[in-house]
Amino acid sequence: MSNQLQDVLQKQQEQKKPAAENEDVIQLVAFVVGSEEFALPILTIQEIIKPFEYTRVPGVPNYVLGVFNMRGWVIPLINLRLKFGLPFEKPTEDTRYIVIKIQEERAGFVIDRLTEAVRIKESDVDPTPETISQDESLIYGVGKKDDRLITILRPEELLKRTF
DSSP, rough: OHHHHHHHHHHHHHHHHHHHHHOOEEEEEEEEEETEEEEEGGEEEEEEEEEOOOOOOOSTTTTTEEEEETTTTEEEEEEEHTTTTTOOOOTTTTTTEEEEEEETTTEEEESSEEEEEOOOOOOOOEOOOOOOOOGGGEEEEEETTTEEEEEEEEEEHHHHHHO
């Protein structure tokens, strides 16, 4: 009987382990702007596309490059380098537009390059450091993945029109 009891206890312990591994996980798409790595929730990304022509719009902040047409939607194009206060750089072979969609709001964002789709446990995401005051609401938190720190952005804040 003691062997049966040990078998039952061992099976119970094995069943508990997957529950710990199934901790809440955030699925993100990571990308680089400047020398920093950022990420957005995968479900808010409508498309990732290669750069193409856009139409300039007068009277908008310098980080708003203009608008482009995608399947009948006129979408603003925002350069994240300029929005984050980094110097402008010409697009490279790795430059992409990430189109974010939440409900009916859409916008395209110029990034320097994609890195990968990542899964980060909720427990590996630290809140925004208190020392960050500018654009604090733009940052959801800082995720730790292996030996990297990834700044997780709030897509709903990126979509807020400030122009």
